[in-house]
Structure formats: C-alpha cells, structure tokens
Amino acid sequence: MSLLTPWFLAGLGLLSVPIIIHLTHRQRSRVTVFPSLMFLRKLPFKSMNRRRIRHPLLFALRCAAIVLLALAFARPFLDTTEGVEGGSARDVVLLLDVSASLGFGDRWEAALDSARAVLDGLGEGDRVAVASFDEQAWERLSLTLDLEAARTVLEGLSPTHLGTRLEAGLQLAGRILAEPEGRVRDVALISDFQRTGWEDGDRVRLPDGVSLRAASVAGEAEDDAAANVALAEAALRTADGGRVRLVARLANMGETPVDALPVSLEVGGRTVATRPVDMPPRGTGTVVFEDLALPEGRSRARLTIPGDGLEIDDVFRFVAASETGLRTLILGTSRGAEDPSLFLERALGIGEAPRIEASRAPASGIDAAGLSSIDFVVLNDGDLADAGRAGRLRDWVSAGGGLLIVLGPGARMDRWSAAGQGLLGAEPGPLVDVGEGRRLSWLDYDHPVFELFSTPRSGDFASARFVRFWRVEPAEGTAVLARFDSGEPALLEHVVGEGRVLVWTSTLDRFWNDLALQPVFLPFVHRLALHATGYREPERWIAAGGVLELGSLVGAGDEGFADGEGEWVLVDPTGDRHQLEIAEGPTWIDFPETGFYQVEARDDAARAVTVAVNPRIAESDLAPVATERVVEAVAGTAPTGATGEGGATVDGEEVPRRAELWWLLLLLAALVLGVESVLANLWTRRRPASALTGA
Template identity: 25%
Template sequence: MNFIQTGFLIGGLAVAIPVLVHLLSRWQVRRVELGTMRFLQEVMQDGAQRRKIRRWLLLLTRMATVAVLVLLFARPYLPETIRRDGDRLRVMLIDRSASMSMPGQGGRLIDDAVAKAKDVAAELGTDATILWAWFDSSVEPFDGNLARVSAPRSVVGDTNYLAALRWARDRVAADSDAIADVVLLSDLQQSGLASDALETATLQMPKHLPVRVIDVGRPAANNLAIQTVTTTSKRLSPERDTLINATLFNFGTLPMEEIPMTATATNGRRSVRLKKSINLPDGQAQELSFDFGKLEPGTWQVTVQLDVEDDLAVDNRRMTAFEIAQPAPVLVVDGGSRDGAQLAESFYLAAALRQTSRKPEQSVDAEQADDDGRQTTPRSGLFDPQVVFLYDDALPEIHPGRTELVVVTDCRSLPERWIQRLETYVSAGGKLLVFAGDGSNDGSGGASAASHAAWQQSGLAPGTIQTPMRSGAMPFRITSVDSANPMLSPFADPQSGDLGRLSFDQILPVRPDERTAVLARFEEDRPALTRHRLGQGDVVWFLSSADASWGNWTTSPLYLPLVHQMAGDLLDLTGEGKIRYRSVGDRRDLSTLPMAQRASSDPAALRTVSASTVDTESLTFGRIGFEQSGGALYVINSTAKESDPTRIPVEQFTEHFQITPADSGTSEVAETVQGEHKHELWPWFAAVAVVLLTAEFSLANRTSA
C-alpha cells in the first residue's frame, strides 16, 4: 500500500492523545469511604469488571479512529498490475549504419536484419502495437507496415547504440501500462560503444524491460579503408605544388599488395587524375601522397578512391576540397603623404599584412623591384597589401570584384568624398576595416573636422561617434571578448593570446546602433571592436589607432594575429571559411537553408515516414559527396570509425549496457509491466471511520469514569 499525501502520516502521533486522556482521567479519581454505602459493595463489585472492559474498548476505539482519520487524509492506494488482451508493445530497432552494407546471407546485412525483423514482429499477431525505427548516429521512426517494410538503399551513418536504446526506453515509458519489450537487430559493431560507466549511467534501462538483441553480422570481414585525406591548408598558392596526403588502413587479416588508388581533382572546367599503388600489411596503416603540381586559381574538389572490392565499399573513397588563390588584394588607405611613410599608420598595418606574403624558405635576396623601385616579394601568402597615400595619390577605382578588402588607417583623415565612395563600395558587397585616429597626418588642413559626421551619414559608422577620450593614470584595456565569434575565437585560450594585455592611451567612444554587434569592449562597457552590415557588405571598426599614436599596442606580439584575424574574418578566411568538412549524419545549420527548404525541415513532419521515402537530408547530411549551400562548399564523408569491423558478442553487449536480456525462444515477454494506475482506498477508510465514530459515541455514553 502506498500513499499520495505522505505528509499527513505525521499526524499519526495524535494516536497518543486518547491514551493521555485515559491516563489523566484515572489520576483524577478520588476514593471516598462512606459508611452508608458499604452495603452496596457487593453489588458494585459485580459491575466493575464489565466497566473496566468497556473503558479499554473505548480507548482502543478512539485510538483506531484517530489512526483511520490520519490514513484517510494520506489517501492510501494500491498500484494495479494491468494485463489486457492487445495491450502489448514491441519496439523494433534496426541498425542502418554503414557497416550494415556488408554482404549478408540474403543481400546486405541490413536486408537480413529487415527479414528477421518481419519474422519477430509477426510473432505478436495483429493485436500488438509495434514501433519501428532505424538507427545509426540518430534514431528515425518509420511506418512499420509489414507488407511495406524494406531496407533503405543508402546506409552511410555511424553506429550509436546508446541513442537507440535511450529512444526505446523513452517510448516505453510514455506507455507505461503496456507490456513492452525491445528488439534490437544489428551487426554489433564494437565502434558503436563508448565507456561502460558513461553509457550505463546515462541509459539506466528499467530492469523489468526485456531487450532481445539479434546479431546479423558476419563472423569475419575483409576491409581496406581510406581513413583521412588532407592538404596543408584550405587555401593554397598557385605558385606551389599541391600535395594531397591519403592515409590507408588494412582491417583485414591478410596483407594486400599492389593496391590501386586514384586521386581526381576537378574545378568544374578541368580535371587532373593521378594513379598509384601501395602495399599494405594486415592491421597497419600507411600514408600515400599525390602531387598535382601547380593548379590554376579556383576551388578544387578532390576524390581519392580505392580501386578494389572488399566487404565495405563506403570507405573506399574519401573527399576533400581546397582553394587555389593568389593572396587577397587589400587596399590600405592612408590619409598622409608618401614622404612620411615610415611614420604613417599604414606602415604598421601593411607590415603586419605582409608578414604572410613571403615563403618560409625565401630570403630577402629573393625580393624583386617593382616599377617604382620599391622592393616586393612574390605573392604567396594570405594578403597582398597595396598602400595608397591620399595626400599624394588619387583613390583608385574600387569594386568588390577586384578589391576584396579596404583598410582605412585613420577614420578622421578621409575627406567626405572618399567616404561616399566607400559607402558605394560596401553597399555593393565590399569589405571595410576602419581604425580610429585623430587625422593629424591627413595633410588636408582641417579636412578631418567633419569626418565623423560624414561617417555617420553614410551608414558606415557603427553608431554615434563621440569625442576621442584619453586615459588617466591607467591605460584603457580590453575587458571582454566575444570568443564565440570566428574573428576572436583564437583568443579564447589565454595561451594563444590574452587581448586584455593590450593597453591604449586613447580610444574613440561610440554609442552603437541596434544593428551593430560589439565583439570586444573596453572598461565601463565601451565598444572596442564592432561589426555591422551595410547593404551587401560588412564594416568592422577598431576603436583605437592603427599605429603607436594612441598606445604602444603595435609593439605587442598580439598586434600581428589580431590584424590578421580582423582582415581574415572579413575575407571568410577564419573559422570554417568557404570550405567546410562534415560527416554523414551531422546536423545542418538551418539558417543557411532557403526559406522554402527550411519550412520543409520541420522535425515534426519527419517523425513518421514510410521506409521507401526515408530522407533526412533536409535536417542532416545524408550523402557522401560535395554540396554547395549558403555560399559554402560542404565536403561530406563517412565517419572513419565505421571502417573497423571488430564485433562483440551478445552477452558482452547486454552486460555493457546493463540491460535485461529477453528469452529469444519465446514470443512472450519475461515479466509483466506494473502500471502507474492508482486504486485509491479512501472510501473504505471513510466507512471505517464512520463506524468507529459511532462505536465511540455509544461506548462513551455507557462507560463511566
């Protein structure tokens, strides 16, 4: 018997009240000897025994009444065990990971699993409820009509037994009155397991829920796998040879000789194919390099493939991609004169951007002279800065297609007409990086006086620009950083660089607009680094100077990486960039999908679909290959852990997850399931309380003290 309101059981202490009343009543009795009453002694002794029995009955009745009232308020109930015809539930979990594509007895292993699942489902007849689901790295339920269940054509995901069993546990818990069991059909690949302690603590499968594990795997498998395909960088120079490194692993028990491999690189207009062969001992890995030579600029997609037949074909090819590009042209706009180039703001910025433009093995002797006699280096890095001095030179024509990034070294040094040209450039899709300054090097004799107003009117300013502020005894420091932003994510780890070490003697206060994202802040919540969109382009402001005039941060080791991060992020060279790597089963970023496709990606609409129309690509990456989405190229490969064919026995599987194994020889469930239905007993206790109160009233009137 259980209780709904267990707190009322404390009231059971009130049972002591009748006992106390009884004892106190006995102490108050005074015995007085009366001579005239002695003749009645014999008569009184005859009724004394009966009165003593009635007093004890009255005490017990009162104690029982108090106890029954306490139990009545506690609302006792009995949990019912329900077993009705047709109230049976079976959860069928079918593994559709990549290893299930291996050859089986009737086709593939997944075909064998589906055939066996139909037999097991038919054991319960037509009155039972059967929930069907595929599982790999995630679980996907489907309509389990026996006549229409068929294996999917493509199986490329990785195995996650914990996700499958957790899903089954939750489905059974949602229908707790049913007599349920779980059937899992898999090749029991060991790579689908994690640590014992982690999975057992996370799962906590009920002991009364039996799980039948059916092994449809192969006793042994022969598999060669391409584990990785890598390049030195996502962005490569056209002046260097392009090398692709592929790592192979032989999971079989025999050595393989003269394994043919093909590597194909294509940019949509031209394809380059290379062939090689390799010898690979059993149980070992080796690396093979493909040299494609110098490739023309563009985005190249590479497929490395094994030209062999083994038990698992999904890992016989692997893809990668990279971009062949010249260093990004960066126009550095300096409002000063070329005569003071060594002291100008652009000197520090151009030097920082140019740090990556020289090959490591290249010496200063390799520098070449341009038409103006200035020393240059072959363009082979990320940025190719070109400095324009507005006091001496005219601002060249700028267009997003030719100039990928414009850097303004001093916002107050630009005349209003140049600000208007930058507005047109950014609105058309250009990228702009602006540093604060006092305009002392503009050479225009006061042209900077109205520059802040011109920036605000153009929409290029991050908000309302205020008067530059000087620090007092202590310099300004960056106190908070949005480390989740790709521009500043490298600085999340203090070992990579703590921006709080930078100090500034002067800053440009700004009250940001709602459209402006503040990526870093000085003390008192003052913006230090902002970013906002204008038209189709982006604008980033660093609210201190680019040189040493407002602080000595240019001499810090953090100056170079911070400048590179700001410029690189505007050019999509930070974070994942334009080329992104994914595995089959990874979830998509729905914000990059078109609105029509995003609407069709509602998870609720995909909960129950037929097996013949299983397609979760609108939510996850479901196919190996290349996919262009949201301005980025996604490279989708199978997960490397599916290549390992090592298996575990059923007994070890059940012990690993601490589940109750079902008897595979019978279709009946080993134990019934106790439902949560409560059969309340309060009407009976109420009736008993009425009877006890009546008895107490009767005994109290007939019993003297």
C-alpha cells in the same frame, strides 16, 4: 540457479568469525589494587576456552547472515526461459542496425540471418514490429501477427550511408513497447555495436518489464581490425600564380601498419596524380599534391584508394576551385622614419585560409575605380576630412565592402567631414595619454572576431600595454567589442548599408602600444579582415546526413544565382531529379547519400551548384563496444555471453532470461541481522564481579 560473480563465495570464509566468538572466547579477571595485601589471602583464578555454545540461536543467526551476504554479492539468478518457450504471448521489436559500417565484409548478410532467426523463433500469438536505425530510427512495421510481412520488410532493407547511433534505435523500441498489455515484451537488437555509436547510449533505459537481447554481427576483433583505411579530409590552398596545393589526410583504423598505399587524385573524371602513403597502426597519414593546375570554375574531384572491406570510405569527393583570396588595400600616411603599416601588411600576408593579397595606397588616393576590385580596406592612421573621398568610401562600404579604421596620431578626427564621421559610427573625443598604460580588460568572446580566443590558452590580450588611444562615444547602433580597463572603447563595429565598419581606437604598430609584439596579433588581424568582409570558406564537401540552406548554397554559384527564388531541382548521385519545395523562410536540403549532388534552376540547367557528400569518418572506426555493457546499461542486466531472442540463436548459442535474486538475499540478510541484534540485547547479562586477587 547460476551465479554471475561466484568468486564472492570466498566470503564464506568469514563463518570462522562467529565460531571464534562462541568457542574460543577467554574470560578475563578483574584485578583490584590495594595499598597492602598482608591481610588478604591469594586465591587462584582459572581461565579456560569454552567447550560448549551458550547461545546456539545467536550462533546460527550470525552464520546465516554471513552466508546470505556472500550469496547476494555472488548475484545468483534463475533461468526462466522455459516460460517463454512454453507459448507465452510476446511482443518483440526487431531492431536492425542499417548504418554504413554494416557494409563491411559480410556483416549485412549476418545481420539478416540473425533477424530471420528471430522471426523463426516466434510462435503462434506472438507479435513482431520491425524497426531500423542509423543516426535516426524508423518504425518499418508496426506490431503485427503477420510474420511474412516482417520478412518482406527485412528483404527491402539495406545499409545506408549514415553513421551509427544506438541510442536512437533503443529509444524508438522503448516507445513501441511502452504500454504493457500482459504480454512478454522483448527487444531483439542486431548491430555491429560500434563504439563510436554508443557515446551517449548509457542515458537510455528501456521501460520496466522490457528485456533486451543483443546480437552482435561484428567478427573477431583481429579480423575486423585488419586494414580498414579511410580517406578523411582534403584541403586546397591556392598559391601565387593560381597554382594549387592539395593536402589529403587518411586514417588507418586497423591494427596493422600500411605501407605505400597508392592515393589517386581525379579532377573532372581524369586522374592527374598518384602518391604513396605509409601509416602506423591506428594512425594517420598525409599525402601532398603540389603545383596543381585546376580548370576554370568549380570542378568535381575525387581521392581514391584501393578497395578494402568497407568500400564507402575508399573514395573522398570534393569540389575543386582555385581562389583569388581577399584583395586588401591599405590606405595610410608615412610617419617619418616609422612605417605605420609595416606590421599590419606583414600580418595580413601570412596565412593561406584564405590568402590575403595586400597592396598600399596613400589615404588621399581613394577613387571609385580603384575600390571596385577590392574586398577589404584598411584606413590606417589617416583622416576623412575630404567629403568627396569619404563619400566614395561610404558608397563602397554600402555596396558590401569591409572597412577597418585604425585611429593613430594622424587621424585628427576634429577635421573629419560629416560623411567621414558617419563611417566612424561614434562621436570623436580627445586623445587619451596614459603614462602608466592601459590594458584590454573586456572582450566580447561571443563575437566572431574574438570567438577564436575564447578557450583557455588560446591567446592573451591582457598582456598588451596601451599608452595612447582616442576616446570616442559610440553612436546609436554601434556595438563595442572590446574595452580598456578604464572603460573606454577599444574596438567598435557598425553596419553601413550592406557592408561593415570596424574601428580600432589605437594604432596597429608599436607607436602607441605593444599589441603588434604579442602572439595574438596575427590571428587578431586576420579575424578583423574575415569578419569585415563576411568571408566564409567555400563548402567543398559535407558529411552524409548534413543539411544546407538553399539561399546560402546557391549564393556560392554564378552571378544572378544568389537570390534563391524560383523553381529549383535537386539531382541526386543516382541521377534522379527531385523538385524542391520552396516555402516561406529558409529552405533546407538534406543530403543523406554519398556522392555528388547538383542544385540547379529548373529553367536553366547551366546555372547549377555541385555539392560533394562523404561518409562520416567516425563510421570507419569499426572497434566495437561490448554487448554486455550495452545490455546492462539499457536493461539493467549483464549477459553472460552472446544473447538471442526466444528461439533465436546468436553464434549458435541460446541464452535464457534471468530472474536475479541478489536483492532478495540482501533483504533476508538485513532481517536476520535485525533479529540477531534484538536477541543479543535480551540474552546478554552483565557478568558478576571477579574475585579479588593479589598481585
């Protein structure tokens, strides 16, 4: 028998308590005070330590209870390996981690060696199933007596490009061994036990009677922590003149600093620049490539660093393409010395994701030719009384344009044409003049415009004070996105054809409110522009294991390629071509490997979209979780060291099964204390009154 926590045996020192009670108890006299003691004789009262135990059984029971409690907390267990090795029939699930981190150093070969050792330890009548897992789990071989088939399956496995999720593998193993058949049931888990793969693992429990043996192939912590650097991200920003600025972020997962690591940028297969980067231990670094000239269209680009122990994260792929930004036209009128578009224009001009190129024109200057090259129009403090002007703007919105109507003092909605009121999406009302001011009291934080501000300390709209605004009554189909504290709408939205119209019922300068002076003004204006135009940042890369919808993917390609209809082919990073099955509804495409994929029309290979796929950055963090923690959480036992399966060995040591006895000892201690309590009540008698004594 062995003990898991032997230091609890120090509790045996409490055996002194019953000794003190039984042998050193002093009997004390009772003193009765009288008014006068002249007629009483003083008698001496003797008190002395007991020299014998009056109730030996009570003494023994109390000592036994303390001994049992101390032993229970020390958690004794019995070694039961002999029964398994003696030929008991077993069902074993060989659960092998095949995630990308197994490609570090010689981990994969160590994992295969451990798996072979498990098979070598099985005897006649034992069955084995082979399962593998990364982010998902697969049963590679059902329970079988054919050990050679299991060896063949093992030889066909290799590390994937996906992340680690221990929970998925353990759940599958539990399902395989869910039905008891009178056989010993075990799971042999072989993994590097990445800490990032165990975030939700403590929610997994194996079925009753199923034991877990965990074999870690992670090396010593100091060795594994040595210089694994990962390329984590690449962000492109297009500046004026079409030049591009690229910012690359790297992560040092090791415990040693990195000095002057060269980072190379390749575009279209040609190296265009190399920059050095320094990183602290367990820190990050940034490399900036300035003033890049990219080829026309979308090009394949890569960031590379010198190879280290884990090669899969030494290359970062992305699609490089310069962007023109959102072309914005502000239609407005002058307000004497005031410039109603000043704050709006400057807010739109700040920011790079995406760049917003704003120009101005008078509200009366709306023409179809001028609108054809515009993505976003702001009608700022203008009117749509002219039916022809309103009609041209409505046709442009119906074709997919985004319009923001800002109702200022020059709006004069009572004069608007029917086409203009159709763009408004509401019944015009009177001007509300509130001397004490109104506040924004309700925002639809589920809407894309306000979603950015939904978290704590992300922006306060309630601090803005509004003294004037137009009262409008939303028409059917018009949604209210924000309201004042009096209940009137502040921001409305409705759809016109393929486009979208937003209506703000006050000004976007300091004339009727002070929102332009609040910190939320700039991001709020940007969200209005992005939502009105339906802008989505181009998908330059995705993580391995991700999926994309065919219709949205091909919509990012050339003109005439956005309908998603016809026959499509997926070309994977190895060059193999796969026919895509087009079904009713969305067609989703999986990207399980790192590299460049290409989606192209079967009848026209020139019409193609490239997708760059990179490993998940979490898979580059090789820090392990303790195998003891995994075993205790999943199987309810805490191993004393490395664990193996039956005759299998891990790090050269065989670890037996355990039958823990702490619960039985606690039960016996409770029984002993119960008997002691009953006997103490029966044997204890009230002592006779003490003799009266004088002072």
